[in-house]
Every structure is written in C-alpha cells, then in structure tokens.
Amino acid sequence: MAGPPIRRPPTKPPPLPARAPIAPAPAKTDVVPTQQDPDERDEVSEITKNLEAPDAGQLVQNMLVMVASEAEALLVGDDSDGRLADLNVRTALASWDGLREPEEAMRYLELAENHPLAPRLHLSAALGQRAPEPLAIVQLRVDGLPASDMKTALAVELAEAWLFRYGRAEQAAVLCDVILAQELPPAWKPHIAQLASLVYAAIGKWDRVVSVRRGALTSSSSLEEVASTAAFVLDRGNDALGALALCWEAIERIDASENGGDTQPSISLSRAGQLRVIDIAIDAAARANDPRMLELLDRRGELVTSLPGGAL
Numbered sequence: 001m002a003g004p005p006i007r008r009p010p011t012k013p014p015p016l017p018a019r020a021p022i023a024p025a026p027a028k029t030d031v032v033p034t035q036q037d038p039d040e041r042d043e044v045s046e047i048t049k050n051l052e053a054p055d056a057g058q059l060v061q062n063m064l065v066m067v068a069s070e071a072e073a074l075l076v077g078d079d080s081d082g083r084l085a086d087l088n089v090r091t092a093l094a095s096w097d098g099l100r101e102p103e104e105a106m107r108y109l110e111l112a113e114n115h116p117l118a119p120r121l122h123l124s125a126a127l128g129q130r131a132p133e134p135l136a137i138v139q140l141r142v143d144g145l146p147a148s149d150m151k152t153a154l155a156v157e158l159a160e161a162w163l164f165r166y167g168r169a170e171q172a173a174v175l176c177d178v179i180l181a182q183e184l185p186p187a188w189k190p191h192i193a194q195l196a197s198l199v200y201a202a203i204g205k206w207d208r209v210v211s212v213r214r215g216a217l218t219s220s221s222s223l224e225e226v227a228s229t230a231a232f233v234l235d236r237g238n239d240a241l242g243a244l245a246l247c248w249e250a251i252e253r254i255d256a257s258e259n260g261g262d263t264q265p266s267i268s269l270s271r272a273g274q275l276r277v278i279d280i281a282i283d284a285a286a287r288a289n290d291p292r293m294l295e296l297l298d299r300r301g302e303l304v305t306s307l308p309g310g311a312l
Contacts, residue, residue: 092121119145123154132166139175147182155179156188159195169202176200180212189216206236217246219253223273226250230280240287247281248292251299275303 119141126134139158145151159175162168176196184192193216200208213229226246234243254274278300285293304310 092125119150119154123157127157127161132168135161135166139171143178149185152179152182152184152188156192156195159199163195163199163202169199172199173203173205180215186218189218206232210237210239214246223250223254223270223277227273227276227280230277230284234280234284234287240284241290244281244284244288244290244292247277247284250277251281271303271307275300278303 119138122141123135123138126138135158138154142151142154142158145154155175155178159172159179162172162175176192176199179192180196193212196212197209200206200212210232213232217226217229227250230243230246233239233246237243254277278296282293282296282300284290285296
C-alpha cells in the first residue's frame, strides 16, 4: 500500500532583472501634402484675403464718397444747424491730410466759408503750397473778416509768410499797418513789435520802426529793450533828447528799485543792461550837449568799479 504524498515547500520564482524604461517612439512630423478640393481652397483664400490691410488712400476715397452722398442730401433739405459746412470742413481735412491734395481741400473750404475753422484751415492749406497765389487769396478773405483776435492772429501769420518765405516786405507792411491800428492784447505786443520792426526796416521806413519800438515799451520792459529802443531813436530817428529821455526814465526806475521806492513792477537790474543804458545815455547827452553828462559819467564809473576787477 502506497503511503501519503510528500508535501514540499513552495518555491518563489526568481526576481526579474531591472530594466531601463523604454522611451515612447517619436511622433512622425513630416509634412504630407493633403488633397484639398479646389472649391475649398478658393473659399479659404477668399476668407484670408479679407484680413489684408486695406490701402489708406482707398479708405479715404470711400469715406469721401459717403460724405458726398450726405452732403447732397443736405443740399435739398434743411441745413439750419450748419451741418453742410461741417461736412465740407471734414472733407477738406481728409483731402488735405489723407490724400495730400491741398488744392482740393481749398475748394471745399470755399464752400464752408461760414465755418469758424475755415479761415484758419484755409491759411494752413495755402501755406502748404509753394506758389504765393493761394496766400493772396487767403489775404483777401482775411481782409473781409470782422475785427477779432482771430483776424489779428491770421494777419500776423500772413505777414510772417510774406516776409520770411517770399521776401515781400511791402505786402507784409500793409498787414502790419492794419494790425497796429487795432487794440492788441498785452501778451501779443512784444512779438508784433519785433515783426513790424523787421518789416519796416526791410523797406527802409525807419520812422515807423522807431514809433513801433517806442510804443512797445512798458513799465516792465527790460533794460536791454529800453537800450535798444533808445539806440534806434538816437541813430535812426536822430532824436538825441528823445533817446536821453528814455534812458533817464530807466535810470530813475533803477534808483527807485534799489531804494525800495518802486511801486510798479520792478525791471531787471542786470549790470550789463544798466551799463548799456548809461552808455547810450552818455552818447545822447554828448550829441545834445546836455548838462547831465557829468552825472552819467559818474554813474558809469561807480557801476564799473562795482564789477569784479573793475576797480581802479
């Protein structure tokens, strides 16, 4: 009789050897042309065509067409609010700045002559052209405007253009006569006085130069301005006493400022300005045989002594 089966202890399988991780296979990135329907290609190209930047000039042209249609509607309707003039001004700006057509811009501005911006834009468009004829047309329009600060400002710019760009001082002098005949804002007087002085000096009207420079002096004018005006009065106006009077008034202002008795706005007390005023006053006193010559010489000596290195 056979005995019971013999049980043996279970055995573990040997461990598997460690292996390095296997990287995934790289994806295939080759570009393979695909077959596409010709109709689909045309449709895609039409869509992407709309993304192209349009021509700026063509945009302006399209806008002008729309504005023109609106202007035609206003011509047959009621334009009590000045909408048509506003459209013409906008069209002029687009023609001038967008299409670089100043002649066309001026034509639209003539249609919008009642618009408050039309004179200024008309002058700017004329200045953008080389020929002087458009500037002469603008001057005729400015002459017809009522008196105002805007008219004065336009006249000043016209005079500067005639003088500096075209060298026509005579036409600039006509405008300066009109400008100086008006009541000018205080802030404008120094600039207009300098412009008018150049214009009248260019045509040899030194009496006008002297009168303009004297009229431009105020209680707050600098010593350099007083001295240069006195020099014009002395040399071009042949008025020694008048030049001495201008310098003496400035000297009295200097004394009042130094003594603290000047109740008006104090003038600049630069040593160079004082020395120039005194020198011109000495020249004027010598020509007029004025007894204040000795006092002026004493003042000059004291002033020079006070300068660094000026003492005897």
